[in-house]
Amino acid sequence: MNRTDTSRHRPARLTVAAAWLLALLSLTTALHAQTLKMATLAPQGSIWDQAIRAMGERWAKETAGRVQLRIYAGGVAGDESDAMRKTRAGQFQGLAITVAGLTEIDSAFNVFQIPMYFESFEELYFVLAELRPALEARLAAKGYVLLHWGHGGWIHLFSRQPIRTLADLKQQKLFVWAGDDSAVQAWKKNGYQPVPLAATDILLGFQTKMIDVVPTTPIAALSLQWYRQTPYMLGMGLAPLVGGVVLTKGAWDKISPADQALVLAAAKATEKGLEAEVPRQDKSAIDQMSQRGLSVVEIGAEEQKSWRGEAQRFAVAARDGRVPAEILAAAEAAIAKFRSRPAAAPGGGAGN
Template sequence: MKSLFPPALNPNLNPSPLPAWSRIKIRITSRSFAAGAALLLLGALAAEAAAPVKIRLATLAPKDTSPHKSLQQMGESWRKATGDQVQLTIFTDGTMGGEADMVRRMRIGQIQAAMLTVPGLTQIEDSVGGLQFLPMMFRSLDEFDYVFEKLRPGLEKKFRDKGFEVLSWGDLGWVRLFSRQPGRRIDDYRKMKVFVWSGDARSADVMRALRVNPVPAEQTDVLPGLQTGLFDMVPSVPIYALAGQFYGPASHMLEINWVPLVGATIVSKKSWDATPADKRPVLMQAAAEAGKQVRAQGRKESDEAVAAMVKRGLKVIKPTPEDIADWVRFADEAHPTIRGKLISAEMFDQIAKLVKEYRAQAK
């Protein structure tokens, strides 16, 4: 039986091949689509490559102090060196929380970098605590510098292994003891409530080892805490005491070399690796210069801050050699409690060895 459909419309017959001009058109269209997709992909990749690396950095440093200004200069150097491809935003005055909060924020990507002191740094690497959790260990800043430079390469490797790049190190000189009542020897301070940073369990344990009563609080609580009697004494570098106006209620400062206030500026390795590889040496150099500036300016400004606070009523108590010997003796007695518990025995012994080595050379 013949089909009722004409050949061109008969569904039972194989369709006739497309005319040649149609096949050419399809091939051209396919190629055009592929080329367009490739161009779009390349454009997206180029846009991604051109997107600036944005680094949010937090610090407890007060606004307009030398640490803050050094970070600003570092950020400007980064911007110029990379043609705006690395952009730094700085959050001062603990606006991102305490140092433990800053480390937590870095780990979850809310911020990418921080300028931290040792209590914050130990949230990442315990061994760095040896630089600041040994009261009266160092007699001079030259002695501290010698010990630190010997330890620095090993510490930086430990941070790198834990996912952080150390951009620079710095310090602000000696921590002094600011108190509401005058004090000269350790027994005077055992009657006082002493501020320690909230989350800084090691500093609190060091105070307990010295049989002093620690009271944890945030930096923003220092001034009102002193005013209300929440605590009676604050260990602080003079530049922070001046900026925070601690010298008002805590109008007595014992001039002893308690511990150096050591810090480092660190960045997550993920963010660091996102910066242009060919620019990293320049970025690192700018960061190192910032660290040197913090150290030089911080030590100088600490002395200037004391003079400024004296004009505003601060009373400086200068300990006698006998007073200092009393402090050293009690600190030495606390070392067995600190060694192997608050600071690893290996790090403690290494520091003690380097201190002894420096003093032997200095004779």
């Protein structure tokens, strides 16, 4: 009789034990899970916002919820300087920032702000790959881990009045990123009128006539509607807009090595996707804005030569300490290596 009773209750006991085991496993997973908060200026719904969100969804799926991502897009965390300050204070664990933000971490990233330094997206991607170990090391020394490069398109001048010559530009008030005093001084030294503002204040800057010109990409000009204030775009591209997605080392170290590998694989896929899609969207944005009244100002060979000469002067000035010597040398070596290849074709994708 007792044996029968024991046999009858065994399934119930097993069910209770299994439930406790599942609860324990769930608790263990929860203890090791973390939700990473990431700030970005990328407009909600933009190509960059969508790419980061898709990456976060892949993290959650492939790590079984142990690594999750919460995005604060559209500058809700403030300008990049604000977001970085909040990250240092622990409010955020990640940043998806432009090169302007990266230069606040390390001046090496100023190499990507030299006008007309790169001739094509392909050349840029090659140089980024060559410099990545050195730049990752510099970020690590400052407490950050690079997940992937961000690509924003090719920067053009968007202005209230047509700009064809350097003299035209010098007569107009030019937006520059607030917090980058070296850039402000470089522009002033060459006779320009830089006006440092937070990126979140650009629209207000146009409305109050504080600025007349913004260097930005077609995708950004369309997404943020800046082109409505600037009906002219210089057809010649000036520089690629480079960015990066970084995590604080403290947050990174809380992720298991196995999950770190999954996070990096998803980040790499995101980077490759942006490399392929951003140039296409850049062109599409120009087409859309042109249909809505944007005038693309094309310039001749002599005028282009003048602009390139000015860019060369900025590159020379970078050797005076704005870019660390070893990074500038490595970039120049990588560019020379790329251009010496038989397949290298100057000008592709640069908006020239």
